Amino acid sequence: MKKVLIICGPTATGKTKLGIDIAKKFGGEIVSADSRQVYVGRNIITGKDLPANLKPQISKLKWRDRYLKYYEVDGVRIWLYDIVSSGKEFNVSYWKECADLVISDILSRNRLPIVVGGTGLFIKSLTQSLSQIHVPPHSLLRIELANKSAEYLFDYLNKLDSIRAAILNISDRHNPRRLIRAIEISLSKTTINYEPTNYELFLIGLTAPRAELYSRIDQRVMDRVMAGAAAEDPILAADPPRWQFQEHQIARQQLTWFAKQPRIHWFDITSPSWQIEAEKLAIGWYNQ
Numbered sequence: 001m002k003k004v005l006i007i008c009g010p011t012a013t014g015k016t017k018l019g020i021d022i023a024k025k026f027g028g029e030i031v032s033a034d035s036r037q038v039y040v041g042r043n044i045i046t047g048k049d050l051p052a053n054l055k056p057q058i059s060k061l062k063w064r065d066r067y068l069k070y071y072e073v074d075g076v077r078i079w080l081y082d083i084v085s086s087g088k089e090f091n092v093s094y095w096k097e098c099a100d101l102v103i104s105d106i107l108s109r110n111r112l113p114i115v116v117g118g119t120g121l122f123i124k125s126l127t128q129s130l131s132q133i134h135v136p137p138h139s140l141l142r143i144e145l146a147n148k149s150a151e152y153l154f155d156y157l158n159k160l161d162s163i164r165a166a167i168l169n170i171s172d173r174h175n176p177r178r179l180i181r182a183i184e185i186s187l188s189k190t191t192i193n194y195e196p197t198n199y200e201l202f203l204i205g206l207t208a209p210r211a212e213l214y215s216r217i218d219q220r221v222m223d224r225v226m227a228g229a230a231a232e233d234p235i236l237a238a239d240p241p242r243w244q245f246q247e248h249q250i251a252r253q254q255l256t257w258f259a260k261q262p263r264i265h266w267f268d269i270t271s272p273s274w275q276i277e278a279e280k281l282a283i284g285w286y287n288q
Contacts, residue, residue: 002107004199005282006115008033008123010254011247012216013206013269016049019116020076021275022282026112029070029077031102033117036169038083038090044229045236047220048081056082061101068098089178096125103199112286118250120257121167127201138184145180153179161186166253170246202285204278205264207255212270217247 005022007015019030032038036046043050056069063083070077079102084090099115099122106113115123145153154173158165164186172178208216221244230237237243258264265281267274 001200004113006203009206010251019114023076028112028114031115032080033122035119039086040082042232045232203264205266
């Protein structure tokens with residue numbers, strides 16, 4: 001069975017850096033599993049951490065009406081950034097379609113796919129079949145909720161389905177259309193069918209004590225402000241404490257989500273030898 005490595009966990013734990021380090025050793029490529037990084041632009045805000053002026057390359061992999069792109073950083077390809085324009089609909093079903101295309105291509109070239117990210121539902125879609133993704137629109141519900149505020153809709157969703165509410169990014173939490181869609185899916189009576197994956201998955205999770213995680217997030221936000229985040233989102237960049245608080249919320253939600261997921265091998269990034277131990281474990285799995 002073909003092998004796929006997954007590196008997951010909350011924001012600001014160095015998942016992409018570890019992914020690139022391992023990719024260099026294994027001959028691997030990164031597949032981003034981040035719901036904010038699928039959108040074109042906002043590279044600084046969403047932490048794509050790409051070198052200045054680096055341009056994406058167009059692949060031969062076609063998803064629906066477009067060709068997927070990748071960036072090459074330190075000789076390692078990073079896939080599934082910049083899939084759609086900002087404001088366009090994008091969901092876990094779309095991500096899964098793209099991920100399957102990219103993972104199959106990487107494997108066909110005898111390289112190791114390394115899925116890296118903090119969007120739990122994206123990662124879960126690789127391990128379990130989420131058949132409720134294709135829920136049809138609910139016309140009456142949309143009429144009923146049409147004039148409700150984003151705050152009202154998010155509170156409604158949170159009471160209805162706290163897990164789904166927890167995985168929404170900042171943009172989605174303030175977008176009534178996306179909140180109503182999330183409510184539609186949560187209200188659907190369609191059940192989830194779990195099916196075996198076609199890949200042998202190995203999951204590494206990165207974490208840190210809450211205080212250390214918040215400190216890293218705060219520094220990361222300030223670094224992004226200094227890097228020019230105001231050009232991408234002047235309102236968010238003008239209020240770093242508010243931005244930091246929002247990132248803290250995301251981290252708490254990610255910690256809650258991943259704590260409930262099985263088969264993750266966790267590493268505390270404050271431990272001096274964590275990366276050596278993580279890489280050793282991954283090498284042992286890969287060479288089996």
